[in-house]
Amino acid sequence: MREEVVRRFPLEYKRYIEVFGGGGWVLFHKDPRRDFEVYNDFNSLLTNLYRCVRDKPDLLMNALEYVLNSREDFERARLSLRRKRTTDIQRAAWFYQVIRYSYASALTSYGSQPHDIRADFPLIEQAHRRLKDVVIENQDFERLIRHYDRGDSLFYCDPPYHATEGYYQNIGENGFTEKDHIRLRDRLLSMEGKFLLSYNDDAFVRDLYDAPNIQIQSITRLNNIKQRYDPNCQFEEVFIANYDMNERGLYVPKQFNLFD
Ligand SMILES: C[S@@+](CC[C@H](N)C(=O)[O-])C[C@H]1O[C@@H](n2cnc3c(N)ncnc32)[C@H](O)[C@@H]1O
Numbered sequence: 001m002r003e004e005v006v007r008r009f010p011l012e013y014k015r016y017i018e019v020f021g022g023g024g025w026v027l028f029h030k031d032p033r034r035d036f037e038v039y040n041d042f043n044s045l046l047t048n049l050y051r052c053v054r055d056k057p058d059l060l061m062n063a064l065e066y067v068l069n070s071r072e073d074f075e076r077a078r079l080s081l082r083r084k085r086t087t088d089i090q091r092a093a094w095f096y097q098v099i100r101y102s103y104a105s106a107l108t109s110y111g112s113q114p115h116d117i118r119a120d121f122p123l124i125e126q127a128h129r130r131l132k133d134v135v136i137e138n139q140d141f142e143r144l145i146r147h148y149d150r151g152d153s154l155f156y157c158d159p160p161y162h163a164t165e166g167y168y169q170n171i172g173e174n175g176f177t178e179k180d181h182i183r184l185r186d187r188l189l190s191m192e193g194k195f196l197l198s199y200n201d202d203a204f205v206r207d208l209y210d211a212p213n214i215q216i217q218s219i220t221r222l223n224n225i226k227q228r229y230d231p232n233c234q235f236e237e238v239f240i241a242n243y244d245m246n247e248r249g250l251y252v253p254k255q256f257n258l259f260d
Contacts, residue, residue, distance in 0.1 A: 001198065001221060001237070002029040005156065008217075008245045010194055013154035019141050020158045021046065028130060040137040040144050045081070045095045047138040052092035054131035057124055063093035067117050074101050074110045145187050153193030159184055161200040181208060189214075194243045201236035209240045216240050 002025045014036060018027045021041040041047055052060045067073060077094040080086070086094075100120065103111040137144055145155060160176040185208045188195045199205045201218055209216060217239045239245060 002026050006030050008196055008239055010243050011247055014152040017148045017153060017155045019155055026156055038135045038137055040139055042140055044138050047136050048088055049092040049095050051136050052089055053124055053127050057128040059089045060092055061121050063089050064117050067097050069101060069115060071110045142183055142187050149191050149193050151192050155195040157197045162202055162204050197240040199238050201238045214242055215245055217245060
């Protein structure tokens, strides 16, 4: 979806803020231009990993050098991550190991796929160069948006989808609840800057953003994970923005399939 996201960015903005950064797919895809860029996520394991990639890539690669692709090593890293206090580098290395070697990167069970983690080192170096001037924040979205909101800011938001909140329960005590979706809407609708938001297409989301001067576009994509079992499994998503998403002359029919 990253192509579809980036082509909807407005022509003019100076600050780019990725509010729910996750794996940073959009940030890593977008042209850095001369933007002031911020990556944020509430999950401190992610922000610690990216800070180590940005600031100490050599130490991180040293810590990963002797990682084994084995169930025992995976379980040791997974449990240590929960229980042990350690250095930022060791924490980043365990986290990276657990993401890389877990099934579907879900951090829970060993994936049993052949892969040498040292083959990722060039990618870590590439990410290090891309993140060089990126500010990395570990804040709840509301505080973050308030902090960076200016007329020339663009906020890209990819929050946990509505009705899938349980997946993110490791983050807060109750995960991302309906109250958080409403809190996000209230913050976005009262901001000075521009926002582009992606969501799953459902009645609750459409109702939340049924407001003056808000554009909603729908898009259908194949569902990457479910597709393994059902090749035609599709997923309805929406893009929501407080500016004209067609300002680059982009023609977007109401419904289309990314893979047509
Ligand atoms: C749908 S994922 C974002 C995926 C991302 N676009 C990517 O490229 O991987 C949602 C992210 O929001 C983060 N998150 C959950 N609650 C948050 C909050 N209150 N404030 C900021 N980030 C939050 C989660 O840790 C998760 O990484």
